[in-house]
Amino acid sequence: xxxxxxxxxxxxxxxxxxxxxxxxxxxxxxxxxxxxxxxxxxxxxxxxxxxxxxxxxxxxxxxxxxxxxxxxxxxxxxxxxxxxxxxxxxxxxxxxxxxxxxxxxxxxxxxxxxxxxxxxxxxxxxxxxxxxxxxxxxxxxxxxxxxxxxxxxxxxxxxxxxxxxxxxxxxxxxxxxxxxxxxxxxxxxxxxxxxxxxxxxxxxxxxxxxxx
Ligand SMILES: Nc1ncnc2c1ncn2[C@@H]1O[C@H](COP(=O)(O)OP(=O)(O)O)[C@@H](O)[C@H]1O
Ligand SMILES: Cc1cn([C@H]2C[C@H](O)[C@@H](COP(=O)(O)OP(=O)(O)O)O2)c(=O)[nH]c1=O
Numbered sequence: 001x002x003x004x005x006x007x008x009x010x011x012x013x014x015x016x017x018x019x020x021x022x023x024x025x026x027x028x029x030x031x032x033x034x035x036x037x038x039x040x041x042x043x044x045x046x047x048x049x050x051x052x053x054x055x056x057x058x059x060x061x062x063x064x065x066x067x068x069x070x071x072x073x074x075x076x077x078x079x080x081x082x083x084x085x086x087x088x089x090x091x092x093x094x095x096x097x098x099x100x101x102x103x104x105x106x107x108x109x110x111x112x113x114x115x116x117x118x119x120x121x122x123x124x125x126x127x128x129x130x131x132x133x134x135x136x137x138x139x140x141x142x143x144x145x146x147x148x149x150x151x152x153x154x155x156x157x158x159x160x161x162x163x164x165x166x167x168x169x170x171x172x173x174x175x176x177x178x179x180x181x182x183x184x185x186x187x188x189x190x191x192x193x194x195x196x197x198x199x200x201x202x203x204x205x206x207x208x209x210x211x212x
Contacts, residue, residue: 018092019212020128022102022185024170025136026163028143029193030200034136035100037201042212044096047084049105055080070113077106078123085128096212103127103183108169112162121182132211133185134204135174136193140164187211 021044023031032048039046050056059076062068068076081103091097103124111117140163173179174190189207193200 018094018096019131020088020092021096021098021132021134021208022104022130023098023100023134023136024102024104024108025193026138026140026143026166026170028147028163029136029138030146030197031100031136033197034134034201034204035098037197038204038208039096039098041201041205042096042208044098045091046098046100048100049084049102050077050080051084053080053083055083070110070115073113074106074110074115074120075123077110078120078127081106081124081127085126088128099130102130102133104133104170104173107173107183108166112165112169125182127183129183130185131187132208133188134208135170135188135190136200137167137171137190138193140167142194 021038023035025031035048036046038044050059055076059073059080062073062076084099088097106120106124107117110120140160143163144160171190174188179185179188189204191200191203191207195203
């Protein structure tokens with residue numbers, strides 16, 4: 001498919017192996033919704049980060065209570081990812097795996113909080129590079145409207161000005177800079193997420209099915 005937002009498609013071996021697919025985007029961009037719909041459609045296992053491991057639970061506590069230094073959070077996210085990646089290879093022998101957030105979230109959020117990008121990459125160096133990354137791009141004013149419709153407390157990151165910076169950082173790493181580094185995936189797809197849930201799902205499925 002001729003889509004200017006798909007990069008590096010030549011490198012992927014369609015149908016040869018199960019794929020590790022990652023969804024990224026600002027809070028409320030629709031990652032969880034779309035990751036689940038795609039997982040159901042292609043019969044994939046659905047993962048997410050922070051995970052539900054003990055480290056992941058600690059992270060969620062830290063996010064809601066604001067009780068960790070940013071340096072500590074960066075290390076906890078990396079540690080949670082090490083645990084997540086431990087069994088990934090084995091699980092990929094049998095199933096596609098879709099993950100809601102991954103190392104790119106650390107590159108964007110922890111860097112925005114002031115942690116050096118090289119350090120973030122170093123502490124995440126054992127993270128497996130995904131086959132496909134889907135970036136859901138959305139104006140934070142729209143995403144925050146969606147999030148405020150959700151029940152539960154807003155976490156510390158769910159502030160509109162912060163989300164604007166996060167969106168820009170995603171676009172920046174996606175367009176050129178850090179995606180050129182060790183975590184550059186064979187395929188990455190940027191999608192305008194400002195459309196209905198079903199329409200967005202069809203668009204994502206049509207782009208992904210070319211490669212799995
Ligand atoms: N395309 C969409 N249009 C309108 N609302 C949406 C859309 N996708 C998701 N939502 C709603 O917005 C909220 C945030 O979606 P969610 O998938 O949890 O986002 P994320 O995982 O990126 O934070 C949820 O209430 C969800 O039902
Ligand atoms: C995976 C990851 C998430 N985060 C942040 C982003 C989110 O604000 C928060 C919780 O993730 P998540 O529950 O996926 O948030 P949402 O559904 O609102 O998108 O953790 C990081 O800062 N670094 C990371 O490496």
